[in-house]
Amino acid sequence: MQIHISNTLTRSVESFTSARAGVVRMYSCGPTPYNYAHIGNLRAFLFPDLLQRVLRVVGGYKVQWVMNVTDIDDKTIRDSAVGSAEWRTEMGEQSADPKQNLKRFTQFYTDEFVRDIEAVGIRKSGFYKMPFATDYFPQMQDLIRRIAANGFAYERGGSVYFNVGAWRKADKYGKLFNIDFDNFQEGVRIDADEYERESVSDFVLWKGHKEGEPAWDFEFEGKDVVGRPGWHIECSAMAHEILELPFDIHTGGVDLCFPHHEDEIAQSKAGYGVEPVNYWCHNEFLEVEGEKMSKSKGNFFTLRDLLQKGIDTLDVRWLMLSVHYASRLNFTFAGLESGRKARLRVQEYIYDLWERAQGAIAPATTHESAQSLRTSVFQELANDLQTPKALAELFTYLNRNPASGVDATQAASLLGFLQELNNIFDVWHFSARPAQMLNVPPEVQHLAEERWKAKRSKNFAESDRLRGAIAALGFVVKDTKDGFALEKA
Ligand code: AMP
Numbered sequence: 001m002q003i004h005i006s007n008t009l010t011r012s013v014e015s016f017t018s019a020r021a022g023v024v025r026m027y028s029c030g031p032t033p034y035n036y037a038h039i040g041n042l043r044a045f046l047f048p049d050l051l052q053r054v055l056r057v058v059g060g061y062k063v064q065w066v067m068n069v070t071d072i073d074d075k076t077i078r079d080s081a082v083g084s085a086e087w088r089t090e091m092g093e094q095s096a097d098p099k100q101n102l103k104r105f106t107q108f109y110t111d112e113f114v115r116d117i118e119a120v121g122i123r124k125s126g127f128y129k130m131p132f133a134t135d136y137f138p139q140m141q142d143l144i145r146r147i148a149a150n151g152f153a154y155e156r157g158g159s160v161y162f163n164v165g166a167w168r169k170a171d172k173y174g175k176l177f178n179i180d181f182d183n184f185q186e187g188v189r190i191d192a193d194e195y196e197r198e199s200v201s202d203f204v205l206w207k208g209h210k211e212g213e214p215a216w217d218f219e220f221e222g223k224d225v226v227g228r229p230g231w232h233i234e235c236s237a238m239a240h241e242i243l244e245l246p247f248d249i250h251t252g253g254v255d256l257c258f259p260h261h262e263d264e265i266a267q268s269k270a271g272y273g274v275e276p277v278n279y280w281c282h283n284e285f286l287e288v289e290g291e292k293m294s295k296s297k298g299n300f301f302t303l304r305d306l307l308q309k310g311i312d313t314l315d316v317r318w319l320m321l322s323v324h325y326a327s328r329l330n331f332t333f334a335g336l337e338s339g340r341k342a343r344l345r346v347q348e349y350i351y352d353l354w355e356r357a358q359g360a361i362a363p364a365t366t367h368e369s370a371q372s373l374r375t376s377v378f379q380e381l382a383n384d385l386q387t388p389k390a391l392a393e394l395f396t397y398l399n400r401n402p403a404s405g406v407d408a409t410q411a412a413s414l415l416g417f418l419q420e421l422n423n424i425f426d427v428w429h430f431s432a433r434p435a436q437m438l439n440v441p442p443e444v445q446h447l448a449e450e451r452w453k454a455k456r457s458k459n460f461a462e463s464d465r466l467r468g469a470i471a472a473l474g475f476v477v478k479d480t481k482d483g484f485a486l487e488k489a
């Protein structure tokens with residue numbers, strides 16, 4: 001099916017075509033492992049996970065999905081430093097070598113991150129690559145040299161900067177974000193990785209060494225500028241090295257439009273001479289009472305926090321996926337709970353279908369085909385990942401076609417579709433209803449065990465009597481390969 005996706009470059013929903021036939025190359029700005037991810041961050045990873053699944057399942061593409069780990073930036077350096085409050089006992093002794101501290105610190109939080117994303121259904125095995133920025137210094141340095149050779153970078157005080165003033169004369173700076181140039185002054189420089197639109201200025205590509213920080217050699221225009229990369233150059237160099245330019249899709253949270261993604265475009269174009277990305281896709285924020293969930297505001301929950309409150313991680317996945325990625329999502333526990341009910345409603349339907357697919361059951365009273373449901377649900381997903389509309393189609397179908405009116409053949413084809421849909425949502429189980437969910441009363445369980453014993457000792461009269469007693473209590477007992485199973489009559 002043809003996929004449509006909203007492209008921040010054009011501010012419109014566009015028909016998607018991959019640059020290479022049948023394969024989508026996609027890059028997502030990944031975690032900065034300086035602490036546990038909060039569930040706002042997880043939204044920024046669940047969105048590309050949804051996108052790549054829709055591209056595969058609905059669009060029929062192969063997807064090469066790259067998500068980097070920003071294991072070197074201002075925050076990881078700050079919090080991995082000796083004496084910082086962020087070291088945890090699990091990480092072991094700090095070293096006198098800042099590089100070792102940075103590695104151990106970021107590896108710890110990367111491992112925690114992988115645990116978190118797996119818990120919400122993002123499979124690490126689904127990534128084409130999950131590169132660490134610190135493994136790509138030669139590529140970053142090569143890109144900085146290319147930018148300088150083209151006249152858009154210069155060294156000052158041991159750091160290297162991108163010359164925004166020169167670049168503005170060559171190309172547009174502000175392709176994703178309306179940049180406010182009112183305060184722009186030629187040649188004013190900024191060293192921080194993150195800055196506001198009011199501070200638009202020459203941004204840093206390579207930062208000169210500061211006491212106590214990890215540093216690497218870099219020969220730039222005949223000078224040894226010891227230091228480390230700025231944040232923005234990392235993604236430009238990694239994406240180019242791993243996916244080649246131009247690639248298809250680049251994702252991130254809306255806060256990354258400026259400066260990170262704007263700077264990425266400028267660097268890649270200034271250095272490699274190519275517009276790097278065809279579709280820029282951004283997810284909106286997870287909010288708490290109208291404010292972005294963020295570490296700095298302190299209004300955040302980690303997945304651990306939610307697990308301690310007894311929340312099922314599948315409900316977190318479901319909540320995020322059931323709201324459109326480009327809408328703000330206000331996080332509440334009531335929202336999680338009502339989402340859970342909706343998710344389990346579908347689960348119940350699946351258990352019912354499973355039962356009906358097994359046996360010869362009364363003729364169907366419903367005639368809406370699984371195929372028509374598939375078409376309407378997939379059309380909504382193909383239309384800029386309209387998950388709320390896709391799920392509305394599903395629930396309308398469920399309401400109009402109760403499982404009790406479905407025969408074995410229809411049940412099997414509905415199960416086939418729901419399994420396909422679960423390759424996207426990944427929140428349902430496909431099996432018989434687990435026994436404990438039946439709420440089997442203890443006396444029924446006891447009678448069934450007695451019947452099983454009678455049957456094994458070939459006392460068939462007694463086993464038939466017990467079957468009748470079980471039926472009188474509203475249950476059917478069936479023999480299985482290695483025991484018995486109970487179902488509601
Ligand atoms: P960081 O680990 O801070 O680099 O952030 C990782 C990703 O999370 C980025 O794509 C951010 O845009 C995104 N992000 C941060 N806070 C939120 C939030 N409250 N809602 C959605 N995405 C967020």
Ligand code: ZN
Pocket residue numbers: 028029030235260
């Ligand atoms: Zn990035």
